[in-house]
Amino acid sequence: MSRDEAGRRGTTDPVDDATLALLVEVAGTPKPGNVDRRRDLDDLRFEAFLGGAVGARSGLELAAEAGSTAGGPPGVGEAFERAVAGMADRAGTNTQFGCLLLLVPLVRAAADPDRELSSDGLDAVCRATTVDDAVAFYRAFEAVDVAVDDPPPGADDLDVRRGGDAEPALRGRGMTLRDVLALSADPADSDRVPDRNAAEWIEGFHRTFRAAEWILTDEGPLADRAARAFLGLLAAEPDTLVASTRGTETARETSRRAAETLGSRAIATAPTGDVSAVDADTVHGADLDAAESLAEAFVAEGINPGTTADLTCAALFVALRRGAEVAP
Template identity: 30%
Template sequence: MGEADVPSFPPRRIEAAFLKACRAEIAAIKPGNVHIHAAGHGMDAATFERAALACAPVIADPSLSVGARILQATRLSFSAAGCNANLGIVLLAAPLAKAAQGVSEPRLDALRDGLRDVLATLSPDDAADAFAAIAHASPGGLGARADHDVREVPTIGLLEAMALAAETDRIARQFVSGFEDIFEIGLPACRIEPKSLFDHPDLGPAFKVYLSFAGGFADSHIIRKFGASTAETTRKRFADFVARITHLGDAESVRTAALAFDRDLKAEGLNPGTSADLTVATLFARFMLRSAT
């Protein structure tokens, strides 16, 4: 194979980008969510490191379908972490990785177009595998449906199943919107200044992306566990926090304020877990594109 024939996104680069995204997200202070600066909700940073290491090779395996990646990665992650540490991340990362492996040029528009193609061609087997993965992980707040419950053999495709949940579940919404939140909210947030926050090791792009999601919409994880009203109140608290830190003079003051907000949310059991999952997916796309250039 000549140099011109080397794929833009070989498996080793996809695996490396996935691990880098997981580690960058866990290294940043994310109020309410687990990070290296504070554990929470019965988990710590090591839990997520084990989960990421276990499933990274499967996420990057070009021989696997989207559904097979989701199911195998979820099983390996659950076994390594002893809990559901990253189901949402896996659900988002599997189609992103599959899409990257189908494009010839490492461009954002090519990745987005490739992702639309992947989502449009999801098979009934993908649905069966994804249903099995969700049932295996049994995420917090997962209820039962009268029809198309994930604990039953699906009779509809994965995209159709996600459409049923898209109104209240932000992960499901990505499947029917072409990962709109990643491309329209997450990736643009990576470019927002000031540079002092962007470069701070405890804040950085992951901090800014996370806040853009947590302050932009009611978090699905909080909706499932506490209801829509609490989720919307939490979103407003994040929006207020973002407005407040814009007036702080330096990154260290932002760091102090973020840790205080983090303690408050964790004391109340509030975890914007979906916002964290979307943050990893955003960083995964960003790092894949950067590693291929």
Template identity: 35%
Template sequence: MTCLQIPAAERAQLAMMLEVCAYPKPGNVDRCHDYPDTRLEHFLASTIFARSAFEEAELGTGRIGEIIKHAVRDTNCHLGGNTHFGAFILLIPLIYGKDIHGAQKAIEKTDTSDAVAFYKAFAMTSVRMNAADELDVNDPHTLTLIRDRGMTLLDIMQHSAASDMVAREWVTGFRLSRRGADILKETGPGRQAIVRTFLTLLATEPDTFIIKKHGAGVAQEIMNSARDVLDGKRSAEDLDGECISRGINPGSIADILIASLFIALGERWSWDY
């Protein structure tokens, strides 16, 4: 069976599994190290329990916002906190629409009910928001604001795009996810291609999760360090150790890498080497 023949729900699970198991991806949980409160097992559990939501997206019987909420609800089954919220934002429209073009058409059809469901899903996570964000997930008035303005889920992503690279993917036609898939296919099969793609994306785009937690200066510093790794000036293991010791987690790049893997797997990229 080729990866092209694997049902989209299973391909999404495979993408999530491959991302978390690849090593070394500087700063992220992988097969060689955990965080104090979040372990490899938590990510793998989420990969398993997301299956029902992915199948719902593949059937196209529900609305995208509700399916994202179902994915978050179903994977809140462990003590490891949020593991894949950003990945769900990318994977579910890709599964729903069958490909990037279909995903774009699907997200253009989102409405206010999708936006409300998404914010309810957001409230189940511990994902960081900008302190001054008008649409604060912790403010009960936000849902009223969304309804009064008639905001769709695409509107929400456009609102967040400047400060959140995962939301930006909805607005730019999954630009980075597409680029990551192309890098995977150009680099070759297997785990080293995943690591190379992660480092390439990290070297060229400031990770917005790092910015929210540590500031733009640190995000730029990690970009420069990733370039040094690609140029052979330092090892990925060395950068990984530095990120772990400083609590720096390029989590948004990891989410986009999962979407890239999903796309590449559907285009016959081989993970099995």
């Protein structure tokens, strides 16, 4: 933990930083294919994301109750379920489900005096989840529609679209929330794009921390830094939501187009991708004017890299905790 982070821990509420991360993420422009402050999608508007950020706060506050109660803090799954319900109630739709899946454990780690906001700290939070957390996670799917792939072979009873009806299967198998997400993080089909958000839970949030460094070492308005980080993340790895809605090859081609916009044809875009293949200088040199044409093309083609936006939001939270500011 850096000195800057240590100082901010004493003066800044992690819930405030999480809320600000949600707001700055949607304000970053352009984020090709996603809602931003200059463009809406047919079924999603910029204002809905602002409402979702406000509505999610009560769940984020639960996540921040690390060790503050005699019986232990509320479960991560309970905090996530409340955040999603509040988001859906205020936004009227699914705006930030994936963002919240990443933010809840991040807030828990940041608020816990016994943990650090690091890969090891996040791994400890995720490994501490329970079957009750998994059940709450499944119930959250009853509040909103979420684009998901079919479950792996032999796991139909664990289809998240069953919502709370999957509770007997979860308890019978003894599946914790981390166990559930591990199924999506490492799909049996090697040609399938892994769920990047689930992979963060299993792999110590390394994409989040990598992109946070891009943001911290960049210059200019924070929303512009977020937009450049978005391009870096999309260029590095095929987006899960694009793969789910448009197919694996479209997801890979989307990453290739983002890499070309960054001015780099050498970035690896293999099926699994590699965020370490993108260096900070490449991200910092992104031409946001050039990215505008890619944004218009993706919107016209119905390509929506929503998982990349989730990771950008998580990276913004870490960057804010480590000293990034919205003021110059």
